[in-house]
Amino acid sequence: MSFRLEARADASIALKLLVSLGAGLAALLLVAIPVLFAGGSPFTAYGLIIQGAFGSMFALSETLNRATPLILTGLAAAVAFRARLWNIGAEGQLYIGALSAVLVGSGLLQMPPMLLIPTVMIAGFVAGGLMMIIPTLLKQRFGADEVVITLLLNFVVILLVQMLVEGPLKDPLSMGWPQSVPLLAEAKFDKLVPRLRMHWGLVVGVAAAILLWVLVRKTVLGFEIKAVGENRAAARFAGIPVDATMLKVALISGGLAGLAGVSEVAGVKGYLSADLSPGFGYSGIVVAMLAGLSPVGTVFAAVFVAAVFVGADSMSRATGISNYLADLVVALSLLCVLIGGFFLRFRIRYERAAAPAAGA
Amino acid sequence: AQDVIKVAAVWTVPVEQQWASRLHNALVAAQERGEIEYVYSENTTATDYERVMREYAEQGVALMIGEAFAVEAPARAVAADYPEISFLMGSSLPPVEPNFATFDNFIQEPSYLTGMIAGAKTESNVIGMVGGFAIPEVNRLMNAFIAGALSVNPEAKFSISFINSWYDPPKAKEAAFAMVDAGADILYAERFGVSDAAKERGILAIGNVIDTSADYPGTILASALWDGTPMIDKAIADVKGGSFTASDYGIYAFMEYGGSSAVYDEALAGADAVAAAKAKEAEILDGSFKVEINDAEPSSTL
């Protein structure tokens, strides 16, 4: 028996629900294995995951707080991947964005919050964007592979940040600990709810998703991005300025990742250090792909990934299981959802050998 | 027996890391003695740190231990929100009333002493030192070690490198090899991996924080040890007795409190050197000698 794949034109809502449910169930079943291995009870664990992610205002706030940078890095990946620009460098762009936020917002400029916050955001966006424009130019000029270059730049940027926070940017009040001077209070994002960590970065992320949706669906640039991504040669032939479009995509993509950095610094941390991001840039790729590169879907995918992590992490604490379980649960859920997405795109047909006509 | 209190620790590193392991082991020991119920999270990122603290706080622990170095502001904010919980956090900043106490591994005293041993022993007058990151609590120990070595051997030179990782023993080993190749005959093993290089090349090493002499027979000249037990036990007792205050528990790392000590392999180090170190140790204990705390980044002097 062999099987054959047939592309589905469009999946029905019922199928989508079914697949999401199936993926969720599969993930739960898989998660039971490590939980049992560590001597815990899977059913308690399931309850605790949900509770840890959504069970209280605090939990919800933490989930959304963690989703915030993922939305932005997810959008960064989504827009780049649409143009087949393989930006694996959101991590580095995030740090560069955060770095410029600190450069601009820690006292260099004195202005009221109404102006300072947008200034800081623009600085982070532009810096992140430039960070992606470099590999894009190298690709265009020299044919250098952007996957590798953006990946390598991540390491360079993090080392640069380390160097700066140990050197010129070091906070004299940090007692020697390598961290930068803090942002001015006027440059920081307000909390959405007092005493909870979620902040205006979330609004920025959601707004960015909506804007990107408009860009992709409604604008000429979105049209051009799609054409350039799907068939560069045909786009060029039809007169779409391929290189310029790619550079615009690079600016937007890197810029969004840079905004993620601004958001972490201005919304959560208050200053820059080399441990600002636990891999938000890489997770953004996963988020974007889970969302099928859809801008609005990215918001949901980011909340999903954040909720799984926060919930599982909280569960590990409540059950006394090693907290490395959290990443494991995220990995397992991710793989299940990925496979689920496959069933939405394809229908599987089983083939028997065609029966020979009798007596031929 | 008094009632068992719940203690939570939030580590930014895995619990094997030398630094955290000293406290982790002390906490495990207290748990095994039935004094506390101990829960912990390890490898917690800066981003997650505040959430983890709050989750433990909501679970209702009596004492929370951790490292505030990279997360001073949120850690202090959490403490402010939970005045009924006692916080004992690694920090380079002062404690905050009423419940935020601080500590650090102030083992510069034994480091100085091991420096004396190394300074006396080196023949090439080159000592290699491999560190993780150049942060205050690493710099402080290296500087004390260097001061100790120079006090007995002004000719001593130091080769220093940082591998920019807490956990990359193969890399630390390579850095150590490089120092041997540059002429070092004694290695200061701030990280895992350095003593391995010393052992492989048949030279000597100085241990840091934990005693690994059994793992490297004939290699470890002396070690500056940190013992978290006095501080942890004191903190547990203080919490139980209601006398926990927002003070600096860092002093419990000092030799006079038994929080740190120097151990020597007299056969390797030589009786004279050990005697000199022990004499200095006595001065430290009686307060007549103070080891300077210098958090500046040290650099090679080859």
Next chain:
Amino acid sequence: MDVLLDIFGSANFWAAAIRIATPLIFGVLGALICERAGVLNLGIEGIFVAGAMAGWLAVYLGAGLWGGVLVALATGATFGLLHAVLAVILGLSQHVSGIGITLLATSLSYFTYRTALPTVTSPPRIVPFQPVSIPGLSDLPFFGPALFQQTPLTFLALAFVALVAFVLYRTPLGLAIRAVGDNPASVEAQGLSVRGLRIGAVVAGSALMALGGAFLTMSAFDAFFFGMVNGRGWICIALVVFASWQPGKALLGALLFGAFDAFQIRLQAEIGQVVPGQVFLMLPYLLSIVALVLVARRADYPRALLQPWFKGQRH
């Protein structure tokens, strides 16, 4: 200048370069095999961790060093198979599948290590591979110390370079792998299985990657640590491109990287911090980027890289 001469003239320096290069050689060969067949494997970083952990654990539990090597190979192969199922059979995004594998392999390794050995206070150790010495050869000036400070795994890595080159360029299998990475249709039209070849290549390549990790815990060191892989897998992804997907150049690239790393460590040790240490740490990455830019135009990309293949579909 004397310092430079000192460093480059010393056999120990070259020994260090080879040692640092060894895990990269395994990794870059593994990535090369996968990519030659048209499959990017970003799972490499996690497969390194899993190989380091599983190989070490097997030795710790008494399987013997070569038993550990086999366990590492099997572990890598297993994660490779998973990547193959996702990226080849189901044709899912190779980027995401790879990153997912890295996340899974890493977290599973950590979780297993912590849960299997819950009470460790300091990392348990094994007796690792020891340098081989061949009487006569080991005593050669310069080459003796440079080569024969190495453990069997380094020689295994070098042997694999030759083996992979041989298979790729001298056997019909290699022909098929190169073809399937360039144009799967060419392979299917000649009656070979596109899926079979790709799955095989990803499994074999991933097994090799795991040896890169195993080298860290069984040869370069004797214990497993969280985070000890420290980006080495990602470096291999860059080195493959640098090597234009050729085993010989892959060896060269890994050795260059090793030499540079050994050099910067030595320079730091000998002349101290004239510039912030990070500058040195950055240089290998920056130089890799420069090298990539220089070789890019000449690089012979596997044209079908990243492209899924479904039988009976238009492509």
Next chain:
Amino acid sequence: MTSTDTVLSLEGITKRFGKLTANDHLDLSLRRGEILALLGENGAGKTTLMNILFGHYVQDEGVVRVNGEMLPPGSPGAALKAGIGMVHQHFALAENLSGLDNIRLGTEGLFALGGKAAARKKVEQIIAESGLEVDLDRKVASLTVGEKQRVEILKALYRNVRVLILDEPTAVLTPQEAEGLFTVLRRLAANGLGVIFISHKLGEVLSVSTRILVLRGGRKAGELVTADADRRAIADLMVGKAVAEVKRTAATPAETLLEFSDVHLRRGSTRESLRNVGFALRAGEIVGLAGVSGNGQGGIAALISGLAVPDQGAVLLYGEPITRADPRALVAAGVARMPEDRQHDGVVGTMSVADNIAIEEVRSGAFSRMGLLDRKAMQARATSAIAAYDIRCPGPDAEARLLSGGNVQKLILARVLEREPRVILANQPTRGLDVGAQSEVHRRIIAARDRGAAVLVISEDLDELFALADRFLVVHAGEVSDAGPSDRLDRGAVGLLMAGQAA
């Protein structure tokens, strides 16, 4: 019908793609030594049927027998083993390997050593016998299409096939190359090989085949013995109705619209390099550019398409030199460009028909306002284009990749001709198109000329050039010579110029 001579029979083959039935209970049988031509419009199901036969696709119903033995479905390996060889419509070659390696691929045990020398001997012998000359050691990437084609055929012959399928093998060959191929095929057939030959060029079909099978809409439309067939009959059978003959009246050339003046173009490849090229295109004439593929047509096309500017000399549009490589500016100035490779350069497969029709003008006021797309306008334009140009597709929202080659070409015609362009570049305008589509394209091009456009037709098909061109240019080794009005030329004279000999 089952004679001992029958090597291959397909019985009741049905293949559905979703709602579309590409093959509908088709029967076909092939005898030893027979050359069966398989004809049909674009999308009639020819390639699909061959893909089933070869195991690329799995049929929904029906069986394939080779020498009476049932062939397991979906296995090219089994088909090869049973002695079926296939030369694919789109080359199935690994470009990073040499010709020899492509031929060897899959013929030896995966770990067998040292097969290469033996393979080379065998291939060289086949080359000697068949006359299919190729440099076996060159990478396929550097071979011309004709050479690639020969590698494909050698691949099949190397396996001692009993049945050889050729899916439009001549679509990319020059007339000489095609003639060479036919000689080989006749010889092979004489030795007992059964051949299935797919082509849209009726001349070829009539000259090489022994029997003709015509498909229409996935069904068998008819079967003819070649000796009894003529063009009209076949064409009518294919299309299901009479095909209109395209008539061309004499040209009345007016002012010069486009001029090449001493143009030099230096490129890495000789395909695009040009030396000292000068010619003019005038309003109301069709100029045919003849030449063996790879002699500089690419460069001329790139210059008129706005993908390049000359390194020396000038291309003058309406008397003004083009100074920037900017396709959009040319489009705006009224230049219509049809790309040589319509799938690769012509359409974005995953975008809709409507998007592909609008793509050259999205930035213009016609389809956008202040950076926002005017979807309504795009939809309206697509709907009218689909009707006017008879683009067969599910609708304006269907993805372009689902269209057959002929319909993609019609889409491109609709895109470029709608604006009443003044200069038209038609590069291989009917390559791979069926007769119906061909005459439709020709009709449109002639209509545009009659309206006053200047047209340059680049084609390797001399029949096509003679059908369209008022005047001939011939390109050879990067140089262009003027061959004069078409009514004073014959194929022989043009062929000499194409070979680089002065007439």
